[in-house]
Amino acid sequence: MITLFNREKFYVCNDPQDAARVWGxxxxxxxxxxxxxxxxxxxxxxxxxxxxxMQGMNGNFTPNQYADQVTLTYVIYIRRTDRKAxxxxxxxxxxxx
Numbered sequence: 001m002i003t004l005f006n007r008e009k010f011y012v013c014n015d016p017q018d019a020a021r022v023w024g025x026x027x028x029x030x031x032x033x034x035x036x037x038x039x040x041x042x043x044x045x046x047x048x049x050x051x052x053x054m055q056g057m058n059g060n061f062t063p064n065q066y067a068d069q070v071t072l073t074y075v076i077y078i079r080r081t082d083r084k085a086x087x088x089x090x091x092x093x094x095x096x097x
Contacts, residue, residue, distance in 0.1 A: 002034050002079055010086055011076040019074035025093035031082050038073040 010033070011022045019035070026033045078086045 002032055002077060006079050006081070007034070007077040008080045008083065009075060010078040010083070011074075011090075013074055014071060016072070016074065019076065021093075021095070022076055022090055025089045026076070026078070026086055028093055029085065029089035031078060031086050031089055033086075034077045036075045036077070038075060040071050040073065 011019070013019055013022075023033060023035060
């Protein structure tokens with residue numbers, strides 16, 4: 001079981017295919033892992049949503065202009081004691097998806 005006290009950040013990336021390769025390798029070797037997906041967006045997009053009622057409705061901004069500005073970050077956690085095994089698993093399965 002992975003808890004806040006025994007886990008460590010193993011992998012951080014923005015590419016979903018690369019994240020799938022890593023968690024696929026961990027799964028193939030039966031190494032427990034947890035993954036968080038963090039969503040971030042530039043301040044301009046945040047400001048757009050805040051002002052949507054004022055300027056957005058007047059035609060100054062459209063949501064489609066900024067829809068692709070959101071970035072997903074994938075964070076994979078493993079148990080600290082599984083560090084070497086996890087590294088070996090990822091190296092053993094370089095093309096797994």
